[in-house]
Amino acid sequence: MTTPQLTKNQSLVFDVLEKAEGPLSAYTILDKLRDHGFRAPLQVYRALEKLLEYGVVHRLESINSFVACAHPGDDCHSHGIVAFAICESCGQVMEFHDHEVDHRLMAWVRGQKFKPEKTTIEIRGLCEACAA
Amino acid sequence: MTTPQLTKNQSLVFDVLEKAEGPLSAYTILDKLRDHGFRAPLQVYRALEKLLEYGVVHRLESINSFVACAHPGDDCHSHGIVAFAICESCGQVMEFHDHEVDHRLMAWVRGQKFKPEKTTIEIRGLCEACAA
DNA sequence: TTGCAAATGTTATGTTATTACATCAATTGC
DNA sequence: GCAATTGATGTAATAACATAACATTTGCAA
Ligand SMILES: [Zn+2]
Ligand SMILES: [Zn+2]
Ligand SMILES: [Zn+2]
Ligand SMILES: [Zn+2]
Numbered sequence: 001m002t003t004p005q006l007t008k009n010q011s012l013v014f015d016v017l018e019k020a021e022g023p024l025s026a027y028t029i030l031d032k033l034r035d036h037g038f039r040a041p042l043q044v045y046r047a048l049e050k051l052l053e054y055g056v057v058h059r060l061e062s063i064n065s066f067v068a069c070a071h072p073g074d075d076c077h078s079h080g081i082v083a084f085a086i087c088e089s090c091g092q093v094m095e096f097h098d099h100e101v102d103h104r105l106m107a108w109v110r111g112q113k114f115k116p117e118k119t120t121i122e123i124r125g126l127c128e129a130c131a132a
Numbered sequence: 133m134t135t136p137q138l139t140k141n142q143s144l145v146f147d148v149l150e151k152a153e154g155p156l157s158a159y160t161i162l163d164k165l166r167d168h169g170f171r172a173p174l175q176v177y178r179a180l181e182k183l184l185e186y187g188v189v190h191r192l193e194s195i196n197s198f199v200a201c202a203h204p205g206d207d208c209h210s211h212g213i214v215a216f217a218i219c220e221s222c223g224q225v226m227e228f229h230d231h232e233v234d235h236r237l238m239a240w241v242r243g244q245k246f247k248p249e250k251t252t253i254e255i256r257g258l259c260e261a262c263a264a
Numbered sequence: 265t266t267g268c269a270a271a272t273g274t275t276a277t278g279t280t281a282t283t284a285c286a287t288c289a290a291t292t293g294c
Numbered sequence: 295g296c297a298a299t300t301g302a303t304g305t306a307a308t309a310a311c312a313t314a315a316c317a318t319t320t321g322c323a324a
Contacts, residue, residue: 062193062252085246101236108228113260114217120194120254128245
């Protein structure tokens with residue numbers, strides 16, 4: 001997926017996510033953009049929809065939040081399934097990829113004749129600093 | 133985790149999930165139990181909390197729904213990380229386990245000194261029947 | 265029987281996401 | 295130029311998901 005020029009709202013939302021320490025909820029993004037004229041959730045959700053489509057932002061299903069892709073310049077769609085380790089204490093997120101995991105999961109679904117569209121792998125726990 | 137005797141509300145919620153074709157949202161469960169005296173979301177959420185703790189029900193993070201464990205008598209906690217294939221057309225869910233996937237993910241987090249608590253693997257797509 | 269812990273009931277509220285409709289801006293074809 | 299189309303935006307209302315706070319009941323054990 002090639003990323004087209006972002007629109008004004010898309011840029012604003014993306015910038016907020018890039019500068020953030022960790023994942024943000026849509027409503028947190030909204031609050032951060034009130035000064036820039038954002039008034040309604042839909043302004044955020046519509047921008048996020050496109051950013052997700054372009055692959056520059058990921059949605060963390062288990063915490064209803066969004067995070068900028070940790071591999072700028074790379075194409076997350078091309079390096080297979082993306083996995084996340086999410087610290088439940090400080091919110092830090094690590095994004096990684098493992099071809100063997102992809103392969104095993106895809107082999108399993110192929111055996112079931114299941115046609116995968118979108119895969120979520122999220123590990124919640126404590127990062128090194130917070131576990132200490 | 134050994135499963136204690138279920139309370140009245142826990143039994144009602146569990147029965148609804150067991151008899152269901154696929155995953156149900158908390159509010160869908162609530163509606164199905166109005167005839168049995170359920171009036172408020174908390175009655176469902178509190179029962180679900182215990183059922184999840186006992187490992188007899190799973191939460192599907194990507195669709196905000198709950199499903200009875202597909203391996204009755206087995207202990208999902210003992211056979212490692214649970215994965216789900218969820219049909220976005222008919223709602224059918226397949227639950228499976230893959231030790232190699234567990235192993236790779238746990239090896240990765242160990243390398244980061246990340247302490248995992250709960251892992252989610254959910255593959256959305258189309259089941260064989262719906263993909264045809 | 266008294267005290268405690270767990271479960272339940274009830275109301276209100278907080279959080280996340282979408283529907284519906286109007287308006288605006290850029291592009292295209294004539 | 296100018297209508298027609300398309301994509302983006304603005305706004306209000308509502309739907310869907312989840313929890314806080316507090317009162318009451320139940321089962322059980324000291
Ligand atoms: Zn990425
Ligand atoms: Zn941390
Ligand atoms: Zn299970
Ligand atoms: Zn299906």
